[in-house]
Amino acid sequence: MDEGLLHDEGLIRRAKALACTAPLHDLDANKGKVEWADAKVYQMAEIGLHAIDQVAIAMDFDTGASRRHVLDRVQRFVARQAPNRTQEEHARVARWVLDSLINHGDVEKAFHRPYGAVDADGVYRVMTFPFKLIVERRDSAGVLYLHASHEALNVLVGALDTDVESAQEAAEVKLANLIRRGRLADAKQVAEQARIRTIQYGELIHAQLEATRRNIASVDWLEKVPDLLTEALAHVQERVRAERAIAKNMAEARDEAQNLVRKRQAAELVVIVEDCIRRHIRLQQRLLEAREVFRAEQDRQQFSLKPQRSTFDLFGQLLRPALGLTVAEAVVPVDCFFARATGLGTQDIPRLATLVPALLRPAPQPARFAGPVEDPQVEPLEDVARFTSEQWEMAEQLLHLPGSVRSLSSLLQEAAQLDADLPALVALLAVYAYNPDSGAAQRRGDEHVRLAVRADTVLVSAGFHGDDLWLTTAQVLPDTMGGTNQTRDGGPGK
Known part of the structure; x- marks a missing residue:
């Protein structure tokens, strides 16, 4: 068999990653079907990426983005594309793009894309990949918020199959090099990607803790998750030290810069890096609390299970032992079993006035046919057309x-x-x-x-x-x- 036709995990990952971009392309493909506006002037895919960006930036470890806040920011971006259109149209375009990314038209609110894979027998099969870009969740207070999925974050930063931690470290090194070389515009883009990587890393830990709360047996707390927490803590500590040094240097560059453009770029970089520091500190706090969550869920799920009772083997546990006993010895266990198996019952005492007619009543003869079938009364429909x-x-x-x-x-x-x-x-x-x-x-x-x-x-x-x-x-x-x-x-x- 040709080795190139065997099961290729890399090809499957790339096919799935490519499928995640399809809803963005569908936005531009379907904008001609919009009946309430001439949407050809809008670049819908760019608006969709901007919406994902706003949701991801507003996300935190266990909270999300407000729908009103996201729509307000997206509406401003839409107005830049068509400044001559009305604000009502800008708001409607923003809502249409956001609802399309949430996939409100589907019951599951999930996108489904086909992809192919070669199984172990060398047969090519087409399967369906379900995924979401923006999901709606509720917090502990019942407030609805928006949350960018793992697939949406991959689409946003353009890394379609990358290890989160290595990508974060590479982004930090690249950011420091760009700052030293004075390329602040490129450094801002790298800093934004590093912030998205931080959000994605937090989502990875959050998913493990949520799975633990649902079923502790589904998560490997023996080796996999403890190793992940140890690596994540070391990673967060290193990143916080590096980002604080970068933020300090950029603050000095911002204060000493004479060029207004360079001063503004340095100020934007300081805001982004400080936001990354804040997110890393929150992530560090959650990592330190993760083992407490595991122990609490272990106690709760262990002692809240429903009692398990084994079924009774009537043949092996009652009949065969009873056959080896005498009648006098077997009466007690058999009588105990049937008294508990049949339950309580009340005995009716019949009266002579009702017993005799019931015994003498002839048995009813079942009818062979149910009865005659009536013909339905059908009336012809009249022509209701008003004009000839x-x-x-x-x-x-x-x-x-x-x-x-x-x-x-x-x-x-x-x-x-x-x-x-x-x-x-x-x-x-x-x-x-x-x-x-x-x-x-x-x-x-x-x-x-x-x-x-x-x-x-x-x-x-x-x-x-x-x-x-x-x-x-x-x-x-x-x-x-x-x-x-x-x-x-x-x-x-x-």
């Missing part, structure tokens, strides 16, 4: 106005002379033409579309009252502008 095909044809002829413009009042008067019910149909079609879907007409291949605009006169005609309308028929031009709706007025302007 002839009335539709007359209305279309009246409203087909290429090269001319007519008022709705004059059309209603002419329709009333032709048919008594025709004005209602003409008025209905005229109101529908007040806001025509020219794009749909263009996609259907229609040559004309009916248009209606408001006139400055009052409508009092054929029993209808309100604002009068000007009606005309416009020609639909072919699509030559990349999907832009194009119509040409068929008559003089009014």
